[in-house]
Amino acid sequence: MTKKKQIDVLTHSLVPPHILLTKKETQDLLTKYQINVYDLPQIFEKDPVAIAIGAKDGDVIRIERISKTTVKSVNYYRYVKKEKV
Secondary structure: OOOOOOOOHHHOOOOOOEEEOOHHHHHHHHHHHOOOHHHOOEEEOOOHHHHHHOOOOOOEEEEEEEOOOOOOEEEEEEEEEOOOO
16 A cells, blocks of 8 residues: 655645634624625635634634735635535
8 A cells, every 4th residue: 555645735836825714804804894704705624724724613713815916915705604514
């Protein structure tokens, strides 16, 4: 049996920083935009980045993408959910 080589996806140059929000930060985000957590785009719990940062079902992730044309960075948010089997 061969052992698979583990790659740290967070260090790849094409993967932007992913930050796990606290419950307070999540509530502030939802209040600011007057939305429900289910209104956010979703990312599966089994996604390599979600696994790497320890995201669980119900968490919210902020993705910071560097913008070279407009502002310093743009934030995107994702709701972590379990994948249906």
